[in-house]
Amino acid sequence: MKSRRSYINIIYEGKDxxxxxxxxxxxxxxxxxxxKGDSVTLSLTGDKWIKEWAILKGDKLKVEIGVINWRNEGDNRVLKCGTFTIDDLSFSGTPDTMNISGTSIDITKNLKGVKKDNTWENVSLKEIAQEISKTYSMDLFYDCTEEFTFDKVDQMKESDSSLLARISKEQGMAIKITMDKIIIFDEKTYEDKETVITFNKSNLMRYDLQCDDLxxxxxxxxxxxxxxxxxxxKGKYEAPASEFYKVKTGKILYQNIDTGVTGTTKEEKEKFLNERAKKILRNMNKNETKIKISHMGDPEYLAGITTKILGFGRYDGVYLITSVTHDINKGYNCSLDMRRRLDF
Structure with a gap:
């Protein structure tokens, strides 16, 4: 078999x-x-980056990670990491080293940095997201099966991105912002997808498993x-008994909500509230069991993919990848953060 190798491609301000x-x-x-937004960091040796080549905040980087003959001969793939805005520069020595960091959120726009005061009335989450995405010439991908309506939403000394993140989370939804897109989605949809990767404890470089009850x-x-x-x-939902607790904790999450409720009769509206309580509870409990693993790198390891974890006894199961760091430094390795899928 031909030797495998990894490589990167970097496009800076449109130039390879x-x-x-x-x-x-x-x-x-x-x-x-x-x-949340993705990030990239390049580490460069030498001091030309502060002399003849002045890299500036706000400049754009496009990054790709490729592999050749990776799992077997002919297994050639490319991970298109996306476009990033440089938002942090640091220089240290000796020896001279420049670290260039970028975010997938465009810092040259006001979406993240400018705090605003605003009031929204008789409006839905989708309508707020549509107006904000239009303001910044971004596309909106609204991947939710239901609408969330509000009598009133106050934005006080809050950036548009923080506002969207807050009201999405309050409804049990998740949000991700990239260079040109706002994505609002139901994480359960991703958790319920068929698993495509299996990790066994015996094949891991390192692992750290936590069971949290805070x-x-x-x-x-x-x-x-x-x-x-x-x-x-009133609406309520009681979670199934957890296999990780000897007895139930008795902790109940109480909330008053002001979002619009679907239905005309009391029974229909309370059914809606019961479903909303379930979504909110899932959002609170989703990080009960987490694992962080290190493994040989692979372009197929992406956030949003479900995996099977084996070799951990009662902690075996289906896990959702919430974050992946691809590191190329004298080799190609990945660090993956995952959480165990809930039973409801």
Whole structure:
């Protein structure tokens, strides 16, 4: 079999500079996240980067990671990491080293950095996202099966990206912002997909498994005042017993909600509230069991993919990849953060 190898391609401000950087490239790290912007860091040797080649914040980088004969002969693949805006530069020595960091969110736009005051009335989450995406000439991918309507949403000294993240999370949804796209989605849709990768404890370079109960609840109860019916409505959901607890903790998450409720009768509206309570509880409990592993790198390791974890006894199961860091530095390795799929 021919020897396998990995490589990178770097486009800087529209120009392929891979060949020029190669003699100075110490390493590259690319992180793909499920529910926040991605990032990349290049480490370069020498001091030309602060002399004849002045790299500036706000400049654009496009990065690709490729493999040749990786798992077997002829297994040639490319991971298109995307376009990044340089947002951090650091220089250290000796020896001289420049670290260039970029984010998938365009810092030259005001989406993330400028704090605003605004009030939204009789509006849905999708409508707010549509207006904000239009303001910044971005595409919106709204991957949710239901609408979330609000009587009123206050934006006080808050950036548009923070506003969207806050109200999406409050409804049990997730959000990711890239260079030219806003994505709002239901993480359960990704958790329920068929697994495509299996990791066994015996094949891992390193692992760290945690079972956390700080933000884990047995149930969720919601209260909503319905002005049409003229009364308070309640919704609740109780999580199935966890195999990781001897007895239930008794912790209940109580919330008053002001979003619109679907339905005309009391029964229909309370059914809706029960489903909303389930979504909110899932969002709170989703990180109950987490694992971080290190493995030989591969372009197929991406956030949002479900995997099987084996060799950990009762902690075996289906896990959702929430973050992957691809490191190329005298080799190609990946560090993956995952959480175990809930039973509800």
């Amino acid at each position: 500079i891979t060949g020029e950087l190669s003699p100075y490239l110490k390493g590259l790290s690319y992180t793909d996240n499920l529910d 933000e884990v609840y047995d149930g969720c109860e919601l209260t909503f005042y319905d002005p049409i019916l003229g009364e308070y409505l």
